[in-house]
Every structure is written in structure tokens, then in C-alpha cells.
Amino acid sequence: MERSALKVAILYNLLERLQKGEERDILAEEGIVEEIGAVEDALRSLGYECYVMAIRDEILSVIHWLNEIRPDVVFNLCESVYGNACWEMNIPALLDLFRIPYTGSSPLTLGLCQDKGKVKDILQSQGILTPRYKIFDHQVEPIKGNIFPIIVKPLHEDGSLGISKQSVVYDDEALNEQIRYVIDKYHQPALVEELIDGRE
Numbered sequence: 662m663e664r665s666a667l668k669v670a671i672l673y674n675l676l677e678r679l680q681k682g683e684e685r686d687i688l689a690e691e692g693i694v695e696e697i698g699a700v701e702d703a704l705r706s707l708g709y710e711c712y713v714m715a716i717r718d719e720i721l722s723v724i725h726w727l728n729e730i731r732p733d734v735v736f737n738l739c740e741s742v743y744g745n746a747c748w749e750m751n752i753p754a755l756l757d758l759f760r761i762p763y764t765g766s767s768p769l770t771l772g773l774c775q776d777k778g779k780v781k782d783i784l785q786s787q788g789i790l791t792p793r794y795k796i797f798d799h800q801v802e803p804i805k806g807n808i809f810p811i812i813v814k815p816l817h818e819d820g821s822l823g824i825s826k827q828s829v830v831y832d833d834e835a836l837n838e839q840i841r842y843v844i845d846k847y848h849q850p851a852l853v854e855e856l857i858d859g860r861e
Contacts, residue, residue, distance in 0.1 A: 753766070
């Protein structure tokens with residue numbers, strides 16, 4: 662008796678319109694399409710049955726689709742839901758409820774990663790050095806002391822969304838401007854932290 666092929670589903674988020682941020686941010690979302698093609702080709706070349714599903718602006722069709730197909734495993738490429746990176750954790754949570762194994766991190770891990778302030782608090786509680794920071798949801802008074810340069814970034818975004826050369830500021834005026842930019846463009850508080858050398 663021939664064994665049936667393993668059913669692998671590829672789930673990804675499809676951002677059809679920009680919810681917040683800059684037009685250039687959509688490039689990061691569009692980069693996933695190449696990734697999906699490469700993963701699908703690799704899976705099919707190994708003889709797996711492959712299904713690709715985009716999460717658009719509602720979840721009921723995904724629930725129905727998962728229930729119908731009952732994949733053996735899901736290759737999870739979702740980095741947001743409905744354009745909201747903070748909801749990324751809900752996809753593995755849904756897969757947990759279906760008892761379907763998946764690639765990537767657990768809901769708790771993804772939820773923590775979407776709050777840079779909480780992650781920094783956890784790191785500090787374990788004695789891991791991390792730059793000092795403060796969270797702002799409105800403009801700030803002039804900062805006392807010579808703490809510049811500092812970097813301003815969205816508190817809840819994935820990857821480097823909302824970060825550019827202008828994110829590094831050298832005075833109070835630029836600081837306030839960048840905080841306002843994050844709040845207005847990304848609809849969330851700004852994380853302001855000491856700038857450290859290096860990429861990360």
C-alpha cells in the first residue's frame with residue numbers, strides 16, 4: 662500500500678492596501694511572494710502535497726480552509742494579520758487550536774516580540790545589558806543631560822519598519838519630530854533608546 666504524500670500548507674499575509682506607515686514599507690510585505698514561491702517549489706520537489714493560502718481581510722475562510730484540508734503541517738510565513746503586526750501571534754494560536762504543527766515561533770514568543778519595551782524589561786530582569794529606553798505616546802519636554810545620539814522607532818512594528826536614517830536624532834527638536842512621525846504614521850507609541858554602535 663502506497664503511503665499518501667504529506668500535506669503541507671503555506672500560510673502568508675497578503676497586504677492589499679497600506680494601513681499605516683510609508684509606501685516603502687509595502688516592499689517588505691511584497692518580498693514574501695518570492696519566499697512563498699521558493700518554499701512551494703522546494704516542497705513539491707520533495708513530493709509533498711502543497712497548498713498556499715493568503716490571509717487577507719477576514720479569517721473565516723482560513724478557518725474553513727484549514728478544516729477542509731487538514732494539513733499535516735503548516736509553513737507559517739504570516740508576519741501580520743489585517744496589516745497589524747501585533748496580531749501575528751494569532752495565527753500560531755489558531756493552528757494550536759487545530760492541533761496542526763507549524764514552523765516558526767509560538768504565540769507567546771511572537772506576542773512578546775511585538776512589544777520591544779516588554780522584551781527589554783525581560784532582558785534587563787535577567788541581567789542582560791540593553792540600552793536604556795523610554796516610551797512616548799506624545800511629544801516630550803527637552804531631555805536633560807547629553808544622551809544624544811538616540812534612536813526613535815515604533816514600539817510594535819516587525820523588523821525595521823519605521824526605521825530610517827532620520828530615526829537617529831541628535832537634538833530635542835529632531836527627537837520631537839521623530840516621535841510625532843512614529844505616532845502619526847504608525848499609530849503607536851515611539852520607543853526612544855540610547856544609540857549603540859553596530860547593526861543591532
